[in-house]
Amino acid sequence: MNVLVARIGKPHSLHGEVTVRLHTDDPAGRFAPGATFATQAAAGTGVPKTLTVRTARAHNGVWLLAFDEIPDRTGAESLRGTKLFAEQADDAEDGWYEDDLVGLTAYDPSGAVLGVIVALAVGAAQDRLVLRLSDGVEAQIPFVEAIVPTIDIPGSRVVIDAPAGLFDLARGL
Structure with missing residues (x-):
């Protein structure tokens, strides 16, 4: 099974580096030079089906990647x-x-x-589940066992034991 490990952001240098939004907790291990990744991109972009890491580094808290197949900023x-x-x-x-x-x-x-999970927000200190509440408001839930004690993938359910006031924050109350 393929898993999402990053989304590419903006170019960073003239030599083809890009910023990435991480979806992995081990970027140094995951993005070692020579590692290959399957890609998913908008139609017509010309993005190769696979990319091979040329360089990877953290810069001011942001990961920068360069790929063998992409030589320049264009x-x-x-x-x-x-x-x-x-x-x-x-x-x-x-x-x-x-x-x-x-x-x-x-x-x-x-x-x-309560609602439906619509995303996972990966953070430097802590990840958060993005929950679309039944009234349409989106709330971010700290993804820790004390608040999310049960995850049942086969049953397509998650239990959230939210502290008092957590959903009020999302509603601006």
């Missing part, structure tokens, strides 16, 4: 918005990927429906 510009996918190892550690979580119905501990 090529890097065409990569904007491209998703990078890696093959998930059979012996991968326990963990959750955005593709696993999006679409799960969220319930409170009593079984009442």
Whole structure:
């Protein structure tokens, strides 16, 4: 199974470097020179089906990647918005990927429906589930076991034991 590991942002240099929004907790290991990734890009962009990492480095808290197939800034510009996918190892550690979580119905501990998970926001200190509440408001939920004690992928459900006032913050109350 392929898992999303990054989304490409804007070009960074004249030599084809791009910024990336990470969807992995091990960028140094994942983006080693020579690593290859399947791509998903908008039609007509000319993005290659696979990209091979030439260089990877962190710069002011942002990861920058360059690829063998993209020699310059013009090529890097065409990569904007491209998703990078890696093959998930059979012996991968326990963990959750955005593709696993999006679409799960969220319930409170009593079984009442709260809404649907629409994204995973990856943060430097902590990841957050993005929950579209039943009234359409989006709330960000700290993705920690104390607040998200149950994730049932086969049952397509997640339990969120939100502290008092968490949803009020999303509603601007």
